[in-house]
Amino acid sequence: NAGVTQTPKFQVLKTGQSMTLQCAQDMNHEYMSWYRQDPGMGLRLIHYSVGAGITDQGEVPNGYNVSRSTTEDFPLRLLSAAPSQTSVYFCASSSIQGLGANTEAFFGQGTRLTVV
């Protein structure tokens, strides 16, 4: 039972490079989301999706793009990496239960990104 698979686990980029962080879930969850976690800041929402073809911005969307062409996949693209994007990135998925309440979020293992 794979759950949420996030790749790569580690990445070093040079300033200005672009890359895509991959996230896939096999639980048929409607909701998927990307977070970054920095010391003392908790998890901050970058982008989220409530279903295939639907995405929206979170708290800190600048410098990142997402797409949701399938239920399973939710890649995060860094357009032009900057040192300020050095962080740990988590992808998560969850489902919706009755009355619009969310169920538990399942997280990938995280990607540690360093931009030099």
Add this chain to the structure above:
Amino acid sequence: RKEVEQDPGPFNVPEGATVAFNCTYSNSASQSFFWYRQDCRKEPKLLMSVYSSGNEDGRFTAQLNRASQYISLLIRDSKLSDSATYLCVVNQFYFGTGTSLTVIP
């Protein structure tokens, strides 16, 4: 104003102590509330959901106060293995900054 405010701590408590964490949230229409636990350099994992009537799971008790818009987590008889960061979550997407707990022998 942030969606969720949480005291970052750190909390350093002796084994066997009782410790409580609180979070306040800004959206009065919020419907889902959770506590997650995060170990060092790991992903967050669900500790427990928070229900309107309050709920208990062993040594852990979660409560919701809709009128004052806060949720709480009480840990009784702390164990060394409880050392971690505890994150409150509101409406699935909005996390508090996390409260660091260290249980000391």
